[in-house]
Amino acid sequence: MPRTSKVSDPSYELMDDHEGDSLIYRQHGFPSPLVRWHFHKEYELHLIVDSAGKVFIGDYIGSFAPNTLFLTGPNLPHNWISQAGPGEVFSQRDMLVNFTDEVLHSGSRAFSELHQLSPLLARAHYGIEFRDPTLIAESRQLLQRIAHSRGMTRLGYFFILMEQLAGCEDYQLLSTVTSSHLADEHNVERINRAVNYIFQHYAQDLTQNEVAEHLGMTPTYFSRFFKQAAGRGFVEFVNRLRVSKACELLAKSDLPVTGVCFESGFSNLSNFNRRFQQLKGMTPSDYRSLVIQRLTEQNHH
Template identity: 45%
Template sequence: MSTKAPLAPRQLKPELEREFARSTALGYESADEAGFVRCLSHGYPTPLARWHYHDEYELHLITATSGKVFVGDWIGPFQPGQLVLTGPRLPHNWVTMDLPEGGVANRDLVIQFFHEPLARASETIPELSEVLPLLERAKHGIEFFGLSDAAEAHWHKVKQSHGLRRFTAFCDFLGDLAACTDYRLLSSVQLQSDDDDASLDQIDAVLNRITDQLAEPHSAAGLAAELGMSESRFSRFFRRATGNTFTDFVNRVRISRACQLLMDTDQQVTHICYEVGFNNVANFNRRFLEIKGMTPTDFRRQSLTRFRGSS
């Protein structure tokens, strides 16, 4: 009779980072140093490198090594100079694949900040409203290009400043990010509408229907009829609001949900295929490959790497 201890359950969900875990021994600033803007730097390996999320935005600059970055359902490469902004509660991790013996003393330069102070301040300080579209995009994760040298200089200026001067240096950094047009979103779907409130309410209702009832069939013709539009008018309206055709958008939402299930559950790929609304596995595999650049099985296998470096 076997006496082996039972295997511990495999970790699937990201870890919530709590305030009490933010020790100065790990690179965090002390409470009297950090206010609204918190700076952090650390090497690798470290207990901080794990699949996790938190309530703050995180601006993350890599200064050494290369490997794989995991942001939400995004899996991609990173190397020195990568600059990413993640939104609140968006899981993430950077896993080094070319670690030299003994590790590296400095790999990550990080700034964390909360949403509410900026949002509230922008109501009375119009200049701050320039950053709101950037924060909206950050819900999906943003990778910036061509800013690595400037970002490192900005980080050190913020780190070396205190009080009002730190906030000023931070706003200068945000200004560069808000003005940057060379970036990509690390998410499949992004709402881009700048229509009037009534149109936004209409598109919001459509998007909620799709996301809440993924397994149900959805047609542009049916939704157009519900909104009292012709199908061609609805298609133009939908594309202007989301940046995607109706069919592409539905496929991307379904694939995004499939990614979440592949990462967070042990459900079989076939079961996930039907749960997110595809009616056959071949079509699911084809669409997944088009959107994510790998098969569902490869995505699940690679996603397990996000736990490397965890404490």
């Protein structure tokens, strides 16, 4: 199929459905063509409603579950991949709002109150995950109101939501790189294929050569290409994905540490312990006891 224009590139998403509105509200299920590694000039406030899996934002890899809430900045590549069984479909997985810098900048010239949002928007360039359960529950209600309203009412709910997010102190910044390093339209389709392939196979033995071959590249070229596009080398990317999976298993299952090690794709225990310690600053068993301690504290509140 001939390439008609740059805009049709699957990597850069042109939001042409603003239809004169200041913000776009969307919801979609999984699988969906919207689920891919992509970026756009809009900010994206993204609430997961259903399913669990891995989130990729800039060079960050982590986990998501129902009621996790993220905000990504302009041109920061992102993707949420659900861990779904064969043929499993989630009819509504996400609720999201997209809005641009232009709207808020020009708006704050007229309404000085909008300056309150500046620190939040600056943080969004690295991607933010909000952690406060009360805030997330309120955000979900406001997103539902945004979904069911139009015009100034919708805008009103949006600003109430943004003010709450700006006041939230319980959050985590995610990526160490901001947009400009990674946002290259030409590469994103290929990086998408690479990330999807890695995601399907990281729990087994997976070599850089195998992924390079899958993409029809030489290993040397793939290695350079991947590091530039994903913000991390292949080995580190895979290790982070495996450690993230291990955290999930340590928190949510009774598998012994050895089981967690193999289940998350590591082939020997000492390598697993070393990588885990490197990325999390503690051993796998300390991580597990910390999670249990936190859950106990939460239940006592």
